[in-house]
Amino acid sequence: TQLLEQSPQFLSIQEGENLTVYCNSSSVFSSLQWYRQEPGEGPVLLVTVVTGGEVKKLKRLTFQFGDARKDSSLHITAAQPGDTGLYLCAGVGNNRLAFGKGNQVVVIP
Amino acid sequence: DSGVTQTPKHLITATGQRVTLRCSPRSGDLSVYWYQQSLDQGLQFLIQYYNGEERAKGNILERFSAQQFPDLHSELNLSSLELGDSALYFCASSARQRETEAFFGQGTRLTVV
Numbered sequence: 767t768q769l770l771e772q773s774p775q776f777l778s779i780q781e782g783e784n785l786t787v788y789c790n791s792s793s794v795f796s797s798l799q800w801y802r803q804e805p806g807e808g809p810v811l812l813v814t815v816v817t818g819g820e821v822k823k824l825k826r827l828t829f830q831f832g833d834a835r836k837d838s839s840l841h842i843t844a845a846q847p848g849d850t851g852l853y854l855c856a857g858v859g860n861n862r863l864a865f866g867k868g869n870q871v872v873v874i875p
Numbered sequence: 876d877s878g879v880t881q882t883p884k885h886l887i888t889a890t891g892q893r894v895t896l897r898c899s900p901r902s903g904d905l906s907v908y909w910y911q912q913s914l915d916q917g918l919q920f921l922i923q924y925y926n927g928e929e930r931a932k933g934n935i936l937e938r939f940s941a942q943q944f945p946d947l948h949s950e951l952n953l954s955s956l957e958l959g960d961s962a963l964y965f966c967a968s969s970a971r972q973r974e975t976e977a978f979f980g981q982g983t984r985l986t987v988v
Contacts, residue, residue: 799976808877808965808979809918854918862931863977865910867917 769793770857770866778872782844787869789855790837796858798838800829803852803868814858845873878902881966881980889988893954896983900947900968906930907949908977909941912963924949956987 770791779785789798797816801809813822815831815838822829826849828841842849850873856863878901888894900907909921911934920933924943935941938956943949953960963984967977 801979806981808879808967808981810877810979811976814976862920862923862933864920865918 769864770855772853772855772866772869774869775867776870776872778874779845781847781873781875784841784843785845785871786839786841787853787871788837788839789866791857792836793857793859794835796835798831798835799856799858799863800838800840801854801856803854804850809852809854840869842871845871847873847875849873877978877980879966879968879978879980881964881983883983884981885984885986887986887988888956890956890958892956892987893952894956894985896951896953896964896966896985898949898951898966898968898980900949900966901978904968904970904978905947906969906971907943907947908967908969909935909949909951910965910967910979912965912982913961918965921951953985958987961985961987 773788799814800812803809813829818833818835820831826843830839852868852870854868856865880899882897905926908923910918912918921935922941923931927943938954941951963982965982967979969977
């Protein structure tokens with residue numbers, strides 16, 4: 767059983783469109799991280815959210831941590847082909863990261 | 876460049892064989908983590924070492940073992956390989972014992988034939 771469920775698993779959109787992907791769990795985490803992984807590379811940390819209800823912005827990416835610290839969303843505004851990648855959420859608990867399977871995002875030029 | 880180096884980048888081997896994957900953490904990082912990534916299971920935590928000592932174990936098979944050396948580099952040993960062991964193996968490092976921010980290497984793609 768996956769501790770973190772990410773949806774949708776796969777999303778393909780046109781350049782310039784907006785998208786939102788989700789990371790859900792029944793567990794409470796002390797914090798939650800989002801990573802982006804490109805083909806042939808390891809995951810790269812984008813952001814860490816710590817406080818329930820917290821919203822963080824990274825250029826065109828907006829990350830939100832749920833009030834109960836069990837879920838998170840990532841919204842991309844005006845997606846660019848460079849946003850293509852596998853977005854992984856990871857819950858921090860018991861001094862360990864638990865990863866979801868990821869949201870594969872493809873932005874078509 | 877994350878500063879974490881993994882070798883080799885690709886490895887093809889036969890069932891029943893044994894391989895060793897190597898990881899050099901970022902300069903100054905004491906913690907090393909090993910992960911296995913497959914299409915159906917996603918990124919699965921295998922094991923963590925901190926300053927040479929095993930700190931946490933995840934879904935690591937008994938056929939697999941790891942160690943961290945005094946110079947802080949780490950090796951993951953996979954033995955009696957099976958087809959299902961084919962996957963990407965990632966090493967990550969962090970400065971402290973707590974895995975609050977991990978920096979990943981580029982991974983080793985293992986193919987067992």
